[in-house]
Amino acid sequence: MNVEIDTHLCKAYANCTFEAPDIFEVDDATGKAKVLLEVIGEDRRDDVERAVEACPVQAIQFVG
Numbered sequence: 001m002n003v004e005i006d007t008h009l010c011k012a013y014a015n016c017t018f019e020a021p022d023i024f025e026v027d028d029a030t031g032k033a034k035v036l037l038e039v040i041g042e043d044r045r046d047d048v049e050r051a052v053e054a055c056p057v058q059a060i061q062f063v064g
Ligand code: SF4
Pocket: 005, 009, 010, 011, 012, 013, 014, 015, 016, 017, 024, 026, 032, 033, 054, 055, 056, 057, 058, 059, 060
């Protein structure tokens, strides 16, 4: 499973980082969230889905 952040939508609310701090991080340099893991195991799907739901601007999308 892979996820992407739409950096045009992301407003750095950081909700995703609270849901899965080892997967999402707000980059201080860009002021946008980034995905820390290249490949996310299926066992983390629940965490990612919680982050998707927690994002107020729907900036997190599943890809692949
Ligand atoms: S919750 Fe959404 S808007 Fe906030 S940092 Fe994460 S991706 Fe960006």
